[in-house]
Amino acid sequence: MSSVAAIEPAQASGQRLRERAFRTATFAAALLVLALLGGVALSLLLGAWPALAHFKLDFLTREIWNPVTDKFGALAPIYGTVVTSFLALLLAIPVSFGIAIFLTELAPVWLKRPVGVAIELLAAVPSIIYGIWGLFVLAPILQRHVQPWLIDWLGPLPLIGRLFQGPPYGIGVLTASFVLAIMVIPFISAVMRDVFEMVPDVLKESAYGLGATTWEVIWQVVVPYARTGIIGGVMLGLGRALGETMAVTFVIGNAHRIGSSLLAPGTTISASIANEFAEAVGDLYTSALVALGALLFLITFAVIAAARLMLMRLDRRALSSV
Amino acid sequence: MNEEIPEPGRAPEEPQARRGGAAREGNGLGREEDGAPLTRQRADGGLNLKPSGRVSVPEEATQPDGATVENPVFSCRDVNVFYSGKQALKEVSLDVGRRQVLAMIGPSGCGKSTFLRCLNRMNDTIAGARVTGHIHLDGRDIHDESVDVAQLRARIGMVFQKPNPFPKSIYDNVAYGPRIHGLARSRAHLDDIVCSSLTRAGLWEEVKDRLSSPGTGLSGGQQQRLCIARTIAVQPEVILMDEPCSALDPIATARIEDLIDELRESYAIVIVTHSMQQAARVSQRTAYFHLGELIEVGNTDRVFTNPRHRLTEDYITGRFG
Numbered sequence: 167m168s169s170v171a172a173i174e175p176a177q178a179s180g181q182r183l184r185e186r187a188f189r190t191a192t193f194a195a196a197l198l199v200l201a202l203l204g205g206v207a208l209s210l211l212l213g214a215w216p217a218l219a220h221f222k223l224d225f226l227t228r229e230i231w232n233p234v235t236d237k238f239g240a241l242a243p244i245y246g247t248v249v250t251s252f253l254a255l256l257l258a259i260p261v262s263f264g265i266a267i268f269l270t271e272l273a274p275v276w277l278k279r280p281v282g283v284a285i286e287l288l289a290a291v292p293s294i295i296y297g298i299w300g301l302f303v304l305a306p307i308l309q310r311h312v313q314p315w316l317i318d319w320l321g322p323l324p325l326i327g328r329l330f331q332g333p334p335y336g337i338g339v340l341t342a343s344f345v346l347a348i349m350v351i352p353f354i355s356a357v358m359r360d361v362f363e364m365v366p367d368v369l370k371e372s373a374y375g376l377g378a379t380t381w382e383v384i385w386q387v388v389v390p391y392a393r394t395g396i397i398g399g400v401m402l403g404l405g406r407a408l409g410e411t412m413a414v415t416f417v418i419g420n421a422h423r424i425g426s427s428l429l430a431p432g433t434t435i436s437a438s439i440a441n442e443f444a445e446a447v448g449d450l451y452t453s454a455l456v457a458l459g460a461l462l463f464l465i466t467f468a469v470i471a472a473a474r475l476m477l478m479r480l481d482r483r484a485l486s487s488v
Numbered sequence: 489m490n491e492e493i494p495e496p497g498r499a500p501e502e503p504q505a506r507r508g509g510a511a512r513e514g515n516g517l518g519r520e521e522d523g524a525p526l527t528r529q530r531a532d533g534g535l536n537l538k539p540s541g542r543v544s545v546p547e548e549a550t551q552p553d554g555a556t557v558e559n560p561v562f563s564c565r566d567v568n569v570f571y572s573g574k575q576a577l578k579e580v581s582l583d584v585g586r587r588q589v590l591a592m593i594g595p596s597g598c599g600k601s602t603f604l605r606c607l608n609r610m611n612d613t614i615a616g617a618r619v620t621g622h623i624h625l626d627g628r629d630i631h632d633e634s635v636d637v638a639q640l641r642a643r644i645g646m647v648f649q650k651p652n653p654f655p656k657s658i659y660d661n662v663a664y665g666p667r668i669h670g671l672a673r674s675r676a677h678l679d680d681i682v683c684s685s686l687t688r689a690g691l692w693e694e695v696k697d698r699l700s701s702p703g704t705g706l707s708g709g710q711q712q713r714l715c716i717a718r719t720i721a722v723q724p725e726v727i728l729m730d731e732p733c734s735a736l737d738p739i740a741t742a743r744i745e746d747l748i749d750e751l752r753e754s755y756a757i758v759i760v761t762h763s764m765q766q767a768a769r770v771s772q773r774t775a776y777f778h779l780g781e782l783i784e785v786g787n788t789d790r791v792f793t794n795p796r797h798r799l800t801e802d803y804i805t806g807r808f809g
Contacts, residue, residue, distance in 0.1 A: 275572075275615040368652040372715065374613055376665040376722055377642025386668075387654065 213456035254346035266358035297416030309336030361395025401473030554786035591771030645719030651711030653703030689717035709740025
């Protein structure tokens with residue numbers, strides 16, 4: 167009691183005021199985030215409304231994209247976005263998995279830090295640099311060396327052969343997928359490395375203690391334990407791949423059609439918006455582009471939300487079992 | 489020191505398989521000068537020794553009395569361990585005898601767990617750890633290039649401080665080791681191994697009706713006995729225990745200690761413990777570590793009743809630690 171009485175009443179109320187002011191300020195900052203998110207969603211919806219009201223469901227199901235006749239359908243960009251992201255993940259997941267396993271389980275100490283830092287640096291490279299590199303370095307290499315090989319060897323195959331037919335343009339869906347894969351590898355491998363490091367040493371050691379090999383420990387202990395975290399990391403990479411604009415715009419060819427071949431040019435939602443917004447004349451054209459943006463927002467939001475949910479599950483399990 | 493010497497005789501029921509190289513360094517290197525305790529160990533451990541086969545070599549000055557035993561399962565000489573350049577263990581020479589419990593005591597950070605982890609090369613899994621010196625298991629250097637570390641660890645079971653069953657069923661926990669080593673010929677044989685391991689660990693009666701429920705759902709003491717069952721399912725020769733009771737209540741601790749006493753009949757056991765009472769209860773030999781050095785080792789009764797080193801005395805009388 168005496169120590170409480172020793173504080174001057176004026177001083178105490180001053181402290182309370184500061185406390186309250188600080189709390190209000192941080193609360194306002196937090197609210198701002200929600201307001202921004204709501205604002206973005208609302209303005210996207212308002213901007214997209216004319217196009218959505220005009221084309222209704224046709225907007226989602228038609229491939230046509232003709233600014234001259236004011237006919238717009240989002241199917242080609244949606245297809246391009248989904249396919250490039252899917253292919254990018256297909257290429258990036260095994261590589262990222264290898265990087266993360268190597269860094270957490272196999273790498274000598276002196277190599278861990280340099281490679282870890284290199285991954286973080288790769289994640290920080292601006293996407294336009296990947297775009298330039300993709301256009302001037304990767305695309306010619308693919309055109310001259312990789313795509314002819316794919317056309318010769320995979321083209322004649324049944325079923326998947328169609329994906330590898332046609333002339334080798336260099337730029338196209340496949341090239342965009344390659345660039346995207348390279349861009350998301352740092353993200354996925356960084357998350358995977360973190361979740362692998364969350365696997366308790368005691369679990370790994372008890373398997374090692376029973377005479378398990380590193381291979382057995384990785385596949386029977388580390389991967390099952392980190393499963394949800396791995397999926398969360400993949401989803402984060404997917405979110406990034408879906409929204410990536412500049413690099414894709416450089417190398418995808420920007421053609422509003424759905425080619426049967428992966429070597430053909432295509433487009434993605436973000437690439438279409440970036441390419442056409444400056445020259446979009448007419449309300450419907452602008453509105454169609456905004457509607458594309460709203461679609462992308464929806465897809466990305468769903469992916470990120472799914473990733474969050476999975477990471478939350480991982481955290482809960484990590485807490486309860488350790 | 490390096491003469492080829494015939495391997496001293498061993499108890500006849502010892503399995504002959506997997507005994508590779510002849511005993512080189514280690515065996516016969518030091519003499520047990522602690523006359524009385526050695527006799528006790530023979531009696532306790534059921535060792536069948538033939539002293540005639542030994543070569544007498546003068547005791548090394550750095551080696552505490554009683555660090556060696558006849559026909560050791562582990563023979564360690566001048567073991568140093570560095571973690572990222574920092575020395576955690578200094579010139580430790582210590583033998584582990586067959587069919588007896590060696591307790592390692594000492595204040596936190598004294599290197600006892602570090603030494604334990606040398607014996608099954610668990611330090612290999614720690615980035616930046618370096619081990620020097622000679623550690624021989626049945627006369628064979630465990631750091632030799634020809635030694636497969638997974639096989640080595642299968643011969644040396646390990647029980648950890650925290651019970652750490654895999655997030656699998658009770659059955660699968662025990663069956664894990666036999667499965668990865670292909671020890672079971674058939675499903676029925678695997679069932680047998682699981683049943684007998686759980687029985688030996690004193691857990692069978694409690695879990696026989698729920699073998700398919702998760703091992704993590706058991707109580708702490710049950711989990712630790714499950715981990716012991718998992719360890720003995722691989723039929724190791726040595727069991728290393730790193731403070732196996734530190735997370736358990738007194739009743740569970742008593743059960744584990746009884747179990748250790750039973751297991752001693754078949755295995756060599758090395759146990760790290762913070763409880764001196766536990767060391768006194770379960771072990772036949774006790775080693776006292778301090779700041780990475782082996783200060784004193786000998787027959788447990790002798791170490792506790794008549795410690796020779798000032799540090800040991802201070803520790804066991806509770807003056808620090």
